[in-house]
Amino acid sequence: MMKVCYSEMDTPAGLSCRLEAAGHAGYAPAGQDIVCAGASTVMQGLVYLLAGEENAHSEAFDEPDGPRLAVSVDAPCEEWVRGAFELAKACFVLLAERYPENVRFADVSRRGKESMMDLQLFASEGGDAASAPPALSEAQTRQAVASGTMKPDEAKVPAAPQASAEKTVELQPEKPRQELPVQRSELPPLSSFARSTQAAVHSLHARWAAEEAAMRRSQPDFDLQNELRSPEMRRLMQLPGMRVRDAYRLAHYDENLRTAAQAVEQGVVERIQQRAARPTENGIRPGGAATVRPDVASMTRAQREALERRVLHGAQIEL
Structure with a gap:
């Protein structure tokens, strides 16, 4: 069964509205359930109507008991926004009255409780049979019980009118009834x-x-x-x-930006480590690439005399 609930919350900024539908209607197999299709159309229509509102939010969840859709508007709510919720509520009331075994609607807002209490009091007023107001319908009774304005033991099914004592009916022997398969009422095709x-x-x-x-x-x-x-x-x-x-x-x-920065930093560290372990190549040593030995023939006289003085003092010179 699909459960639909409308609620309001008093805030310092005003009233905030929320409409939530959860579960499957179970009227027909998946893909052929016209009740689910009708409820989905109502919720989608409400979402489209509130698409331009900044304080409107819509949520969708896939839960074990079925999908759960919620549309809410934060306070303050304009009059036309409340009108959109009233339209959606009226649609769900019609669905609940026509398919009571598949859809249950409850208005737990203060205005909803007051309206259901007025209906209950109106139906319980005294009077003769001709002027007595009509009692609550079965769907309205369920809605009153769900919203808390009526206790379950107070929900009574109206008794059938008694037959007039002046009329006499000739009793006939009962014939065995043939059970017929339950057929659902045909509905017009979807729009x-x-x-x-x-x-x-x-x-x-x-x-x-x-x-x-x-x-x-x-x-x-x-x-x-x-x-x-x-x-x-x-x-x-x-x-x-x-x-x-x-x-x-x-x-x-x-998160992706932090991951990319960490990857770049790690790459820089790895390249520095690779360069530190790389063998020294020609041309990048601190000294010259070729070694030149001194030539005595190209030395000046002063250089040769310096060498002689070093030899006299015991130094060993390699040329």
């Missing part, structure tokens, strides 16, 4: 807007799956669901036309 919305969602999911597979070629450990847990990654993926690879690079820009 072109709903079909186009479903096609756009399927196309977006297919593109994300293809881009995730391309990312895993270079990064085998890449997981899009784990990346979407990051608020920055979710914010980037909500931008129109954003690709998975570009969003991943922007979300991990600082």
Whole structure:
């Protein structure tokens, strides 16, 4: 069953609104569930209506019990924003009334509780049968119980009107009843807007799956669901036309920058170490490349006399 909840929070800046839908409707197999399609269309329409609001946020999670979608607007909320939420609430009320076994809607805001209390009091007023107001419907009773304005033991099914005592009915022997298969009421086909919305969602999911597979070629450990847990990654993926690879690079820009700086620093250290261990080559020694020995024939007289004095003092000279 799909559970939809609308709530409001009082803040110093005003009221903040939030609408959340979680779970599967279970009306039909996957890909044929018109109830899920209707709920998805309502949530997507609300997201598109609030696309230009800076304080509007939308979130999507894939949980074990099914997907969970949430649309919230921080305070202060303008009147038309509240009108958009009222439209979405009215759509979910209609879904809950028509498919009570598949959709449950609860308005836990203060205004929702007050309206459900007014309906409860209106239905419980006294009077004769002709002027008595209608009682709460089954869907309205469930909504009142879910929002807390009515206790479960107070929810009573209206009794069927008793037959008039003046009329006599001739009893007939009961015939064995033949159990017929339960058939669901046929619904009109989806509108072109709903079909186009479903096609756009399927196309977006297919593109994300293809881009995730391309990312895993270079990064085998890449997981899009784990990346979407990051608020920055979710914010980037909500931008129109954003690709998975570009969003991943922007979300991990600082980390990639640090990794590149460490790689460059390590490369410099390795090159310095390699140069220190490299053998000395010709032309880079501190001395001359060729050794020239002294020639006695080219010496001057003073140089030869200096050599003689060194020999007289016992020095050994090699030429």
